[in-house]
Amino acid sequence: MRVRIAYRWIIHRAQLIRRAGTTQPNTLTRVGGGNTAIPANVHRPRQMPLSYEIDQDRRLVFTAAWDTVTGAEALELQRQLRSNPRFNPDFFQLLDLARVTSVSIDRQTMTEIAVRHSFSAKSRRAFVVGSNKFVYGMARMFIALSRVTGNEEMRVFKNRDEALQWLGVAPFD
Numbered sequence: 402m403r404v405r406i407a408y409r410w411i412i413h414r415a416q417l418i419r420r421a422g423t424t425q426p427n428t429l430t431r432v433g434g435g436n437t438a439i440p441a442n443v444h445r446p447r448q449m450p451l452s453y454e455i456d457q458d459r460r461l462v463f464t465a466a467w468d469t470v471t472g473a474e475a476l477e478l479q480r481q482l483r484s485n486p487r488f489n490p491d492f493f494q495l496l497d498l499a500r501v502t503s504v505s506i507d508r509q510t511m512t513e514i515a516v517r518h519s520f521s522a523k524s525r526r527a528f529v530v531g532s533n534k535f536v537y538g539m540a541r542m543f544i545a546l547s548r549v550t551g552n553e554e555m556r557v558f559k560n561r562d563e564a565l566q567w568l569g570v571a572p573f574d
Contacts, residue, residue, distance in 0.1 A: 450466055465497045470506070476513070493568045494524065495568060498531075499561075515543055525554045529564050
């Protein structure tokens with residue numbers, strides 16, 4: 402239940418961020434669903450297009466990404482996850498990358514992320530990429546780089562239900 406709510410919240414926040422990023426003059430954007438309206442052409446720092454939620458009951462880390470993902474953002478998310486006291490390296494991970502539009506990560510950074518094993522050999526990691534062939538290729542490259550130094554199980558899926566089934570986690574209602 403909490404993961405489903407977190408997933409909806411992540412999607413909602415991504416939509417708000419996408420709308421707030423417009424540069425059309427004289428446009429007001431509602432932020433956070435409240436009554437605060439700010440001009441859309443006001444400079445805002447870029448918010449990281451990655452988020453995660455730890456579901457200790459399901460022993461699952463749900464990670465979502467959207468828009469353009471950079472190497473620095475992926476490293477920062479990895480750092481945040483590893484420092485979270487609720488994180489257990491034996492948990493499984495579901496990475497929802499279906500809303501990623503582009504990836505800006507060089508090979509050196511991708512290798513750095515891959516060799517920093519946040520998850521143990523007991524873990525399984527499922528990448529959900531939807532129909533984006535570029536993101537599919539990047540996920541496969543990450544898995545190949547990770548297998549050189551680690552041995553956790555990883556697979557790429559086109560839809561979330563197949564990924565959850567492989568992870569052995571009940572689908573979200």
